[in-house]
Amino acid sequence: MLWMIAVLCKRKKIFKRLFPETHWVAALDGIETYKSREKDDCEHCLSRRVLVDDEYITEYYHRYVVLQMVGVTPAVFLDVEALQPGETEAAAGMRLLERFLKRHPRYLDAITMDAFYLQAPFVKKLLKYGLHLLIVLKQENRELYQDAVGLCASVPVKITKVVTKEIRFWDLGAMQTWTQLEREVRVVRSIEKQLKGKKQKNGEWVYKEETKDWIWCIISPEGGEKPDGELTVKWGHARWDEETRGFFELTQYWHLDHCYRHNATAMLACLMILFMAFTLTTIFFQRNLKGIWRSFTRVALARLLMDDLVLPYEGSFWPAAPT
Template identity: 35%
Template sequence: MGSLLSRLTDSRLKPSIPTHTIFRSAVIMMLARMGSLHALEQDKGNRFWRRWLGRALPSADTIGRVFSQVVLVSIRSLLHHLYSRLKRNKALKKTHGFQVLILDGHEHTSSYLRCCSGCLRRTIHTREGDRIQYYHRNVLAMLSGRDFPVLLDVEEQKRKENEVSCALRLCERILKDYPRAFSVVVADGLYLEAPFFKLFLRHGKHIIAVLKDERRDLMEDARGLFQQEKPLIQIEGNLKRQIWDMEGFTSWQSLKREIRVVRCVETRTIRRQRTGEIEEETSEWIWATTLSQKEASTEAIIHLGHDRWLIENKVINEMVTYWHADHVYHHHPTAIVAFWLTLMLVLNLFRAFLYLNIKPEWRSKHTQIYFAMLISSALYQAMYPKIPP
């Protein structure tokens, strides 16, 4: 990894501070979960930085300026190197029999005052009149492993394009950089578009996407046929599933191939905490997939379809809540992506260390944030050795 760090570059002609020195500073900031460059700069005179960097800590302005000029490909190569090491060590376990790529969009910052050349714009209607709001959205891609997810890449949404167009640009790069990393793609109903499906089909990949647009011919045909078929009943504890699984749909004419549709109506018995009354909650899920019944069982489609929520509930929410992913360290389009890629690398290293080096008995007794706090505590102890633990 040290030799790869030395390959990090930026657009400065004669840099006085190497790019990898700036990058290593940001890595410690994120591991210690400091939350901002100014919080990092408060420890500028600490001896820890001379041991870690071989020199004094650069200023917050310098770190932000260098990150706005960094070559993003060089950071993405670090992510790819870590993925290759994990794959070589057989640490990437299949989930439900497949290597799965999950995509999701995320709005990570908004402001009425600050903007940059990469900001998206929208008009917000308020009592005081219309206001222009500036915001950033990105699309995140991750591998859903059995033990822990691996973040692969991120792409910023540009002006005058939707989330799917941004995702297509991201996916073309992932298919080039990670051609064998996954066999199935799982996405929201927003991605149920023919160009998106065709891109992965050309590369021999399968797709599972939520089907939720009632106006689609595919949805109308599926509902009509499901009414004529008796569902398969599954009961797991307090969860009851009614399942319909049919293939051979040709209603999606722009795709020009048959599609399989799986419907699952889930009824869960719960006890209300406030009143103590027992109630039933019912939810309906419908997925469209290119996987045939021979290639994937009905149970596999249901579990993979539900796994899509992992990227939102378990990954993005954790990044935002505990790792300050939505903080704008430096408001520049390149810097924003560079800091996101750096955090993704830090989280991949953290989770790989947690699941490959910490014994399961200890992991089962504590949350991930507990171990993150231990790492933060150790870093602060190294910075301030005279302070008792």
């Protein structure tokens, strides 16, 4: 059903772009919904050792990889896959992507991912599907990282200033350093300085400079188009845009991390139902509400929607669905 909703969203032109462009981009990310230090009767719990008051204890948790649209609203959830005990996030991520991409080979143009997906076998396998891959580059990938940082000295920098934000951008072009991949990757770097103001109790504003240094690898299908470096930075940032992606809202108001029943199948089903409800409610609020209702907060609207479901009203608060 998540797939069906996603396909309908595209067909019915539901998606609104958050910045002008033509690619369809999704982010692959991990989320954790359950954590306990007591052993329950569950075979699917993952476990890790954590340090508590100078003592190592075992913590049990459930983790999922999620594929979600970015750069558009609503940020539709495309698919979710549970991590099995002992496997890496990349293994679960690959299972999810292969399932989705085999069924919907042309739905996406690009996928953005975290640094630990930057592994040659994972990337090689995924390249078969003809997508652009945008992966964060961190120091763990030492050679490529060091080469990229070193190259910045000899490549012209492009500086953009927007009010309190300064962006230094380098398109480092194709690099051959990542030998295991047996092909070149493009690297872009963006250092962003922003003055962030905070109002003190005495009414004065204190400004602090925040600097973020981002390096991304872009691996594109051979022979195809090469997306503009600055555009790919926008894809990368869209992955971090928690507010538009809904994770904050889902945790705060939708109890994403509540475990209704500690059973792997039930937990996955609840998560999928939650994603479906989130997508459908967002679309309903965005498209079906008119007039005064548009000024209500989503929480207030959700409350009314709930009342409407359980109370014996004459008629409904809500306008009729479009036919």
